[in-house]
Amino acid sequence: MAVTVVGSIAFDSVKTPFGERERMLGGAAVHFALAASFFEEVCVVGPVGDDFGEAELDVLRARAIDVSGIDHVAGGETFFWAGEYGWDLNSRETLETRLGVFETFQPELSAVARSSDVLFLANIQPDVQRAVREQCEGASFAALDSMNLWIDIARPSLVQTIAGVDCLVLNDAELRQLTEKPNLIAAAREILSWGPPGPSVIIGKQGEYGAALITADCFFSLPAFPLESVIDPTGAGDTFAGGFVGYIAANAKGAQPDEQTLRQAMAYGTALASFNVEEFGTERVARLTGAEITARVAELARITRFSDAPVDLRD
Amino acid sequence: MAVTVVGSIAFDSVKTPFGERERMLGGAAVHFALAASFFEEVCVVGPVGDDFGEAELDVLRARAIDVSGIDHVAGGETFFWAGEYGWDLNSRETLETRLGVFETFQPELSAVARSSDVLFLANIQPDVQRAVREQCEGASFAALDSMNLWIDIARPSLVQTIAGVDCLVLNDAELRQLTEKPNLIAAAREILSWGPPGPSVIIGKQGEYGAALITADCFFSLPAFPLESVIDPTGAGDTFAGGFVGYIAANAKGAQPDEQTLRQAMAYGTALASFNVEEFGTERVARLTGAEITARVAELARITRFSDAPVDLRD
Numbered sequence: 328m329a330v331t332v333v334g335s336i337a338f339d340s341v342k343t344p345f346g347e348r349e350r351m352l353g354g355a356a357v358h359f360a361l362a363a364s365f366f367e368e369v370c371v372v373g374p375v376g377d378d379f380g381e382a383e384l385d386v387l388r389a390r391a392i393d394v395s396g397i398d399h400v401a402g403g404e405t406f407f408w409a410g411e412y413g414w415d416l417n418s419r420e421t422l423e424t425r426l427g428v429f430e431t432f433q434p435e436l437s438a439v440a441r442s443s444d445v446l447f448l449a450n451i452q453p454d455v456q457r458a459v460r461e462q463c464e465g466a467s468f469a470a471l472d473s474m475n476l477w478i479d480i481a482r483p484s485l486v487q488t489i490a491g492v493d494c495l496v497l498n499d500a501e502l503r504q505l506t507e508k509p510n511l512i513a514a515a516r517e518i519l520s521w522g523p524p525g526p527s528v529i530i531g532k533q534g535e536y537g538a539a540l541i542t543a544d545c546f547f548s549l550p551a552f553p554l555e556s557v558i559d560p561t562g563a564g565d566t567f568a569g570g571f572v573g574y575i576a577a578n579a580k581g582a583q584p585d586e587q588t589l590r591q592a593m594a595y596g597t598a599l600a601s602f603n604v605e606e607f608g609t610e611r612v613a614r615l616t617g618a619e620i621t622a623r624v625a626e627l628a629r630i631t632r633f634s635d636a637p638v639d640l641r642d
Numbered sequence: 643m644a645v646t647v648v649g650s651i652a653f654d655s656v657k658t659p660f661g662e663r664e665r666m667l668g669g670a671a672v673h674f675a676l677a678a679s680f681f682e683e684v685c686v687v688g689p690v691g692d693d694f695g696e697a698e699l700d701v702l703r704a705r706a707i708d709v710s711g712i713d714h715v716a717g718g719e720t721f722f723w724a725g726e727y728g729w730d731l732n733s734r735e736t737l738e739t740r741l742g743v744f745e746t747f748q749p750e751l752s753a754v755a756r757s758s759d760v761l762f763l764a765n766i767q768p769d770v771q772r773a774v775r776e777q778c779e780g781a782s783f784a785a786l787d788s789m790n791l792w793i794d795i796a797r798p799s800l801v802q803t804i805a806g807v808d809c810l811v812l813n814d815a816e817l818r819q820l821t822e823k824p825n826l827i828a829a830a831r832e833i834l835s836w837g838p839p840g841p842s843v844i845i846g847k848q849g850e851y852g853a854a855l856i857t858a859d860c861f862f863s864l865p866a867f868p869l870e871s872v873i874d875p876t877g878a879g880d881t882f883a884g885g886f887v888g889y890i891a892a893n894a895k896g897a898q899p900d901e902q903t904l905r906q907a908m909a910y911g912t913a914l915a916s917f918n919v920e921e922f923g924t925e926r927v928a929r930l931t932g933a934e935i936t937a938r939v940a941e942l943a944r945i946t947r948f949s950d951a952p953v954d955l956r957d
Contacts, residue, residue, distance in 0.1 A: 344824065365955045391956070415824040509659065509730040510850075512870040535825075536851035539865065546945055550854065550863035555827040578953070590948035617955030628950035630861055633905035635943040638893070640680045640932030641706070 329367035330576045331440045331466075332359045333459045334449020334565075335429065336373040336397060339608060340409040343416060345558045351608040352383050354406060355449035355472070358562035361612045362569025362599040363447075364390040365620060366577040370440045372396035372459075374428040376403035386613055396440050403428035416560050417535065436462045445576040448492065449565060450474050453485040460491045467581045470494035470528075470572050472564070478505050489518070490525045493583065496568050499531035499539070515541035528589060530571070532564050540593050545586050549593050552601035552627055559607045563600045566612060570599030570620075598623040644682035645891045646755045646781075647674045648774045649764020649880075650744065651688040651712060654923060655724040658731060660873045666923040667698050669721060670764035670787070673877035676927045677884025677914040678762075679705040680935060681892040685755045687711035687774075689743040691718035701928055711755050718743035731875050732850065751777045760891040763807065764880060765789050768800040775806045782896045785809035785843075785887050787879070793820050804833070805840045808898065811883050814846035814854070830856035843904065845886070847879050855908050860901050864908050867916035867942055874922045878915045881927060885914030885935075913938040 337354030341347060360369045370393040375383075379399070387394050404427035412419045432455060446466040448456040450473050460469060469492040477485045478501060485505075489495055495502075495518060499511045508514040515529040519541070529541045535557075537550040574592035575584045584592065598620050605611045652669030656662060675684045685708040690698075694714070702709050719742035727734045747770060761781040763771040765788050775784060784807040792800045793816060800820075804810055810817075810833060814826045823829040830844040834856070844856045850872075852865040889907035890899045899907065913935050920926045 365957075367956070415818055503730055510870070510872055512868050516870065533851060536848060537863075537865070539868070541868075546868045547948070548852075548865035548868070548945055549948075550852070550865065553827045553854070553856075553861045553863065555825070555831065557825055574953075587949060591950075591953075594948050594950065617957045620955060621952045625950045625952075628948065630863055631946045633862070633864075633909050633943065634902060635906075635909065635936075635940045637936045637940075638889075638906075640935060641682070642680075642932045 329369070329443060330363050330445045330447065330573060331370045331372060331396070331436070331443035331463060332356045332363070332447040332449060333372040333434055333456070334359065334451055335406050336371070336375050336379070337406040337408055338378070339561055341559055341561050341607060342411040343559050344412070344414050346607065348607045352386055353408070353562060353608050355562070355565040357387070357609060358565035358603065359447055359449055359569035360387060360392050361390055361609055362566045362603070363573030363576070364392050365570070365599070365615070365617055366573030367445070368393065369573070370396050370443060372434055372436060372440055374398045374400050374403070374432050376400055376405040376428045379405045386609060389613065393439070396437055400428040410561070412560065416557055434459050434462070441465070444468070444581055445572060446470070447568060447572050448472070453477050453481050453488040457484070457488040457491060460488065468493050468575055468579060468583065470496055470568065472496045472568060473501070475501055475504060486521070490521060492526055494528040494530065495526040496530045496532065498564070499533050502529070502531050511539060512541065512546070519543055527583070532567065534560070537597060538567065538593060540589055542586070542589070545589070547590050547593060549597050549627065550631065552597060552623060553630065554601060554605065557604045560604050561608060563603050566603035567596040567600035569596070571596030594624045594627055595620065597627060644684070644758060645678050645760045645762065645888060646685045646687060646711070646751070646758035646778060647671045647678070647762040647764060648687040648749055648771070649674065649766055650721050651686070651690050651694070652721040652723055653693070654876055656874055656876050656922060657726040658874050659727070659729050661922065663922045667701055668723070668877060668923050670877070670880040672702070672924060673880035673918065673927070674762055674764055674884035674887070675702060675707050676705055676924055677881045678888030678891070679707050680885070680914070680932055681888030682760070683708065684888070685711050685758060687749055687751060687755055689713045689715050689718070689747050691715055691720040691743045694720045701924060704928065708754070711752055715743040725876070727875065731872055749774050749777070756780070759783070759896055760887060761785070762883060762887050763787070768792050768796050768803040772799070772803040772806060775803070783808050783890055783894060783898065785811055785883065787811045787883060788816070790816050790819060801836070805836060807841055809843040809845065810841040811845045811847065813879070814848050817844070817846050826854060827856065827861070834858055842898070847882065849875070852912060853882060853908060855904055857901070857904070860904070862905050862908060864912050864942065865946065867912060867938060868945065869916060869920065872919045875919050876923060878918050881918035882911040882915035884911070886911030909939045909942050910935065912942060
């Protein structure tokens with residue numbers, strides 16, 4: 328199995344200015360897996376409760392995702408999140424979170440999941456992420472997402488967990504919070520200096536503004552794909568990560584990705600994320616085609632291209 | 643005279659986490675003029691008071707800027723602004739604003755200023771901007787900046803003024819506020835639909851995230867140049883506008899700029915703005931060289947470049 332993702336599998340109730348959905352399929356691992364499935368085989372690991380059924384599994388199976396790592400906890404309730412977005416989608420309020428089966432989640436990976444070349448630790452408690460990383464110690468490329476909550480209440484554990492991965496994916500504000508450095512480049516350089524071991528690739532997610540990638544030798548930045556209508560940003564970051572990590576899994580072939588691979592992976596992640604926000608939840612990505620993705624990547628290249636032929640300036 | 647800019651000439655007292663300056667030379671017209679002076683002759687129009695002297699004029703003269711349009715109001719005080727930035731420079735608080743000679747500013751342009759091919763109306767009261775536009779009716783390319791204050795208290799006048807220019811430069815949040823559209827693309831399309839007459843080029847400034855350009859046929863976006871140390875963002879937007887409009891003045895040669903020219907102009911504006919924030923006020927741009935600017939534009943091209951060679955995806 329090429330890519331294993333461990334993280335939340337959820338029901339989301341989401342209200343945006345453009346509509347609402349009750350208890351739709353969501354969760355970081357689900358959004359990631361759907362996006363990564365365009366590049367490689369994906370194994371999803373996470374717990375669900377009695378309320379999670381065949382209809383939800385079929386969304387994943389339709390993309391040939393391995394659901395054998397989804398652990399059905401008898402008598403349990405699937406993770407539930409309810410939230411509402413502001414008028415321009417740049418703010419959101421959590422209305423309700425019920426951890427359900429996640430409260431006692433202690434992942435025990437199958438042999439298939441453990442043998443993955445590439446591992447994505449979606450945003451969960453950092454001790455749990457580290458336990459998974461230790462079970463997948465053979466993975467050649469491991470990436471991790473987290474959130475402000477864990478920086479606030481479990482920073483030492485999070486820092487220790489970060490030391491065990493190759494790539495850290497965080498919102499740029501969270502990178503600043505984690506390092507107490509006031510800007511993205513300074514924050515990324517600080518984290519790069521923690522190793523080795525430690526991540527050699529830092530990604531700052533910037534929401535509607537796109538994402539930036541920083542390594543010891545390279546800075547690369549892409550705007551988000553411009554959309555006239557954005558319906559629901561839920562899962563955009565995980566969909567980005569799925570495109571990014573999936574591309575690396577398919578193209579780095581067991582080695583650390585080179586700079587060109589990282590740049591292209593950023594473009595695929597950005598393209599995937601832009602589809603995700605066009606409709607609610609998984610609706611758009613679930614019926615996406617490879618041709619639509621490559622067309623959007625080509626469009627992204629056009630959007631950012633300019634000639635740097637030198638001109639005469641007045642000194 | 644190729645470019646005329648009308649707007650504030652100021653003293654700024656600025657405090658950031660990285661230092662502070664008292665009564666340094668600033669103002670939108672000053673930042674714009676210094677940046678645009680790398681591309682074309684620039685004529686600055688705006689009022690100053692008794693406190694504005696030869697030292698300040700010399701900063702402009704050193705860049706061969708025409709200061710004959712700077713109107714010394716005897717007994718008056720130069721526009722003064724004091725502000726303080728938050729730890730990551732993404733928020734700022736205005737501590738004091740004294741309009742001084744700007745309170746009664748009624749621009750009367752000289753024949754030289756009126757004859758400019760290109761006009762930039764920096765952020766001032768929209769009635770005053772419109773009066774200037776009418777005096778420069780021969781300009782082949784006119785651009786305008788504004789701010790949330792005028793959207794709040796003078797929206798009808800601002801909309802009328804926008805109808806008389808070719809290019810609108812606003813923060814993206816202000817574009818949304820002006821149009822009541824929740825995203826940048828929808829907001830820009832709304833403004834493009836107001837004409838003709840009206841702007842055919844919309845720029846959404848995005849602060850540390852860069853800037854986006856929207857026309858009827860084109861979307862182009864550039865991240866800000868990555869800097870490990872940003873000292874003072876004051877004037878970055880006007881410096882961007884100076885590079886952007888200056889590049890157009892030098893390269894569009896009296897016609898409306900084509901798409902390639904607009905893209906390159908965005909790159910030069912972005913490069914200029916990145917120098918501006920490296921030090922306080924005008925300090926860095928005042929001693930900048932053309933070679934530094936072209937090197938940074940080339941670096942910007944590298945930062946955003948990726949291959950869009952298609953890959954096989956798993957449908």
